[in-house]
Amino acid sequence: MQKLTMHTSRIYDILMEDGLLASAANRIAEVLPPGTGRKCCVVCDKTVYMLYGKSNKPLPKSLMDAGYEVGYYAFPPGEESKTLDTVADLCGFMSESHFTREDFIIALGGGVCGDIAGFAASVYMRGIPYVQIPTTLLAMADSSIGGKTGVNTEAGKNMIGTIWQPHLVLIDPKVLETLPEDELLNGLAEIIKAGFLADGTIFDTISEGLPEAAFKAIQVKQAIVEEDERESGKRRLLNFGHTIGHAMEKCSGYCIPHGCAVMNGMYLTALAAEDLGWSSEPIAGLIKNVIDAFAYPICKDYSAEALAEAAAGDKKRVSDNIIIVYPDRPGCCAMRELPIRELEDFIGRGLAKA
Numbered sequence: 001m002q003k004l005t006m007h008t009s010r011i012y013d014i015l016m017e018d019g020l021l022a023s024a025a026n027r028i029a030e031v032l033p034p035g036t037g038r039k040c041c042v043v044c045d046k047t048v049y050m051l052y053g054k055s056n057k058p059l060p061k062s063l064m065d066a067g068y069e070v071g072y073y074a075f076p077p078g079e080e081s082k083t084l085d086t087v088a089d090l091c092g093f094m095s096e097s098h099f100t101r102e103d104f105i106i107a108l109g110g111g112v113c114g115d116i117a118g119f120a121a122s123v124y125m126r127g128i129p130y131v132q133i134p135t136t137l138l139a140m141a142d143s144s145i146g147g148k149t150g151v152n153t154e155a156g157k158n159m160i161g162t163i164w165q166p167h168l169v170l171i172d173p174k175v176l177e178t179l180p181e182d183e184l185l186n187g188l189a190e191i192i193k194a195g196f197l198a199d200g201t202i203f204d205t206i207s208e209g210l211p212e213a214a215f216k217a218i219q220v221k222q223a224i225v226e227e228d229e230r231e232s233g234k235r236r237l238l239n240f241g242h243t244i245g246h247a248m249e250k251c252s253g254y255c256i257p258h259g260c261a262v263m264n265g266m267y268l269t270a271l272a273a274e275d276l277g278w279s280s281e282p283i284a285g286l287i288k289n290v291i292d293a294f295a296y297p298i299c300k301d302y303s304a305e306a307l308a309e310a311a312a313g314d315k316k317r318v319s320d321n322i323i324i325v326y327p328d329r330p331g332c333c334a335m336r337e338l339p340i341r342e343l344e345d346f347i348g349r350g351l352a353k354a
């Protein structure tokens, strides 16, 4: 069993072991606050429900054997479900099913599920406990830890949300056996991001196994989030590649997979930062090597103007500036505020060199 303890506004464990779903109930019982009820709402998308939510599967069996009363809320898979409407519907379901503030939520799924379920947990009856059980590589390596929850709006991704830390994160890498290849690539992009941010040894670990590499990426995120839980400083580094990446996703109507967009975002940012003389050492070539090694497509479908316009509404915006996270040297990123009016030129420099 691999274990990390997260020291944030809530202290909680992140446990990783093959087959962990079968003993989930006991692990959960150990960490829930005294007085927490025996009733939980398992939130998942319909794909994950079919794979891991049915009553003969290890997690439900473990919960039922331990005497928990279990309700299920399953929503259509995909980013389109990450809306306030879904959260309202989930909270409505919980009210009708008489969930009280003594009960808790289990987020069983990928990042979409974790963000929806975590947000609902943070607002239902002014906040109830929740447990993250990530089933995608992205959710294991990134979204299930750190407590960011939220939903998308017309204006962009994750525009409404909270920071609400889970009580426990349980990672069972066995569930990756059913995850499609392109979803693995999505998660791998966040692991690679952690490598460029703080720990170059991650690249060697990838060949040893994705769960091992994910665990190292979690440690990178842990150190950053523990220092800056509410993203007033260092946590912004985790957005490396995401300003242009999110803009690309938005321009594509969310057809470009998140991981592919982030890889492109990191690459274009590195090229532009090098061109402007911001980076102490060239990194774009290293990022391109990784892009080629894992066959991520390079996307040049959108103009600098379109990407800059899409990025202008980004949460990384501060007044008339936007915070750009760029690679300074291997294993180290830095941040600069860029006037919004210069963003198009910045992205254009990246596109011209890609």
Ligand SMILES: NC(=O)c1ccc[n+]([C@@H]2O[C@H](COP(=O)([O-])OP(=O)(O)OC[C@H]3O[C@@H](n4cnc5c(N)ncnc54)[C@H](O)[C@@H]3O)[C@@H](O)[C@H]2O)c1
Residues within 6 Å of the ligand: 045, 047, 048, 051, 077, 078, 079, 082, 109, 110, 111, 112, 113, 115, 135, 136, 137, 138, 139, 142, 143, 144, 145, 146, 147, 148, 149, 157, 158, 175, 176, 177, 178, 179, 180, 183, 186, 258
């Ligand atoms: N909160 C955070 O800190 C944070 C960080 C990064 C990303 N995110 C968010 O995470 C979301 C992306 O997460 P994601 O990539 O996990 O997407 P996702 O949750 O939509 O899952 C991707 C697909 O994989 C399927 N799936 C999940 N587990 C499976 C399994 N074990 N086997 C087979 N299929 C499975 C799902 O049904 C879905 O179709 C985005 O909304 C992003 O904004 C949040």
